[in-house]
Amino acid sequence: MNVRKFVRSFGYAFKGILTACTEQNFISHLLSAGIVLIAGYFTELSRIEWYIVLLLIALMFALEMINTAIERVVDLASPNIHPLAKQAKDLAAGAVLVFAIFSAIIGLLIFIPKWF
DSSP states (O other), X not given: OOHHXXXXXXXXXXXXXXXXXXSXXXXXXXXXXXXXXXXXXXXXXXXXXXXXXXXXXXXXXXXXHHHHHHHHHHHHHOOSOOHHHHHHHHHHHHHHHHHHHHHHHHHHHHHHHHHO
């Protein structure tokens, strides 16, 4: 194994994370995650509930980054508007929306019983 190459790959990954942090949708997910983490702290979630919340947040970030990567690759491969390019981008965005909706439902199932 080439250790230099391995270490360098972490640098590329961190650059990817920093790039994601400049995207409007990723920033909205960061703000939402912050609100959920604060609410979780004051709600005194159980250990298992924290695991679930943190997993959902991490997966949301990862999925948003994958969506952004797909959008960039599609834009590069198809600079002109093409129906298949649009479908690919819409499908990726739809995947993020589906996950966000189900994450919100799971969040409500965790938080609502503790609040009421």
